[in-house]
Amino acid sequence: MKQWEQTLVDPECSMEEAVATLDRVAVRIVMIVDRQRRLLGTLTDGDIRRALLKQRPLSTPVREVMCSTPRTAEPNWSKERILTVMEKFQLLQLPVIDDEYKVIGLETLHDLLNKPQRNNPVFLMAGGFGTRLRPLTHNCPKPLLKVGDKPILELILERFISSGFHRFFISTHYMPEMIRAHFGDGSRWGVSIRYIHEDAPLGTGGALGLLPHDEIDLPLFVMNGDLLTTLDFENLLEFHQTHAGAATMCVREYEYCVPYGVIQSDGHRIRSMVEKPVQRFFINAGIYLLSPELVKSVSADTRVDMPTLLEHEISAGRDVNMFPIHEYWLDIGRMEDFQRAQQEFGSL
Known part of the structure; x- marks a missing residue:
């Protein structure tokens, strides 16, 4: 009980x-x-x-x-x-x-x-160019754009820290010196931060090959550095540990309303008509938990995106599970998303 x-x-x-x-x-x-x-x-x-x-x-x-x-x-x-x-x-x-x-x-x-300390490593992806947020990203990497009074990546870091995580890796490529200057070695937050620099973009999965594989001894969190979410990382970890698999992908339900009446037919004969139907899909939320074995399978300088990497696991017969997010989640990929984040930040 x-x-x-x-x-x-x-x-x-x-x-x-x-x-x-x-x-x-x-x-x-x-x-x-x-x-x-x-x-x-x-x-x-x-x-x-x-x-x-x-x-x-x-x-x-x-x-x-x-x-x-x-x-x-x-x-x-x-x-x-x-x-x-x-x-x-x-x-x-x-x-x-x-x-x-x-x-x-x-x-x-x-x-x-008094949350217990959790030793799982966390890999935050912060190397993107943020092309769709120009001109804001001409002189600032997207993860350092501020929502409220803090950079997006700092908000992500602090949410992990509040759940007891303390081992961080940050991938960099675009304007890496600005990210290093802001976060340093993590001592300002009482955690460890190390940097994985990509000389050329390797994709969301390829950067795994640059991690110190001998230190990845527990399931690894991987998260895009442009997300705002109130996801409970401890619940995600518990789910991953309960449902054995090579990886767990967080997913978000996405609704799309067809703006027209949809016709179902059999040849020239109409069978049914549905006015503006709503279709529902699960989309990739950009947050993963990966087994150490999967992380270590990625060789250095391999270019691969995370969905492709997970598809290889599925093809090989290994389990890849999904974890639906019902909490707040926002991918800050476009200017309207960035503006929405500013408006909604206070309620978080």
Whole structure:
């Protein structure tokens, strides 16, 4: 049983039983739920103290002393958003509920601020020319363009760091000295950053051949350096470890509305007509987890794009899994994407 499940109690539970639960589970909160696990309220040690000051007996049902309007979080909230709510309302815990108000988790300030260190290497691709963002990229590599007050690549780096990752490689080609000057060796963030320079562009997969293969001992994250996302990297890692395979590719659902009526026919005879149908596809989101064996299979100076590399794995009968992203995701490839990022950044 997950620790948060031990905090679930019935509304008829007494304060005395709730105190015993608080002591046993040691997360300083119990969540009062109905039989369908829908959240009715919460009870903290502060609520207990206030009830005792009002001389309520320990036999009092928790429904009479609980907070019936607790703050809650949704499953897709980022760590930063949860921490912002906790800070604003001075909370130590935040129940996580689904669309039906059922409890599916519990975030605690202690866990959020004490993430375990993760030794998986992270490879950030920052060598592109950013042609579609000219003239902004005439004198600045695209990963250093600022969204809000920070470069795109720095926002990516900090999201990985907040999840406990500390081993970084950055690929460079266009204006590499600017990227090196900004990030240095990573000591400013308390992490290690090393650079993989491509004298000639090798594609998103070819740069893997320049990594120090003897140091790639765990699944490697690979991510394009022009993405904004609130993806939970720890969930991605857990998925990759659970579903054994050579690689995991993150995918994003893409909808395309045909702007006309579509006709289905059999020869000259019309069988059906669908007005402006919507087609749905999964598209490559530019984020991968690769097995060490796959990384080491790429030779130095090999030019290959990541989709081609993964197609080779599939053809060889090795599993390549996909991980759908439902969190925020934006590929900053065009000027309108860059402008959209500026508008949406505050909500992240």
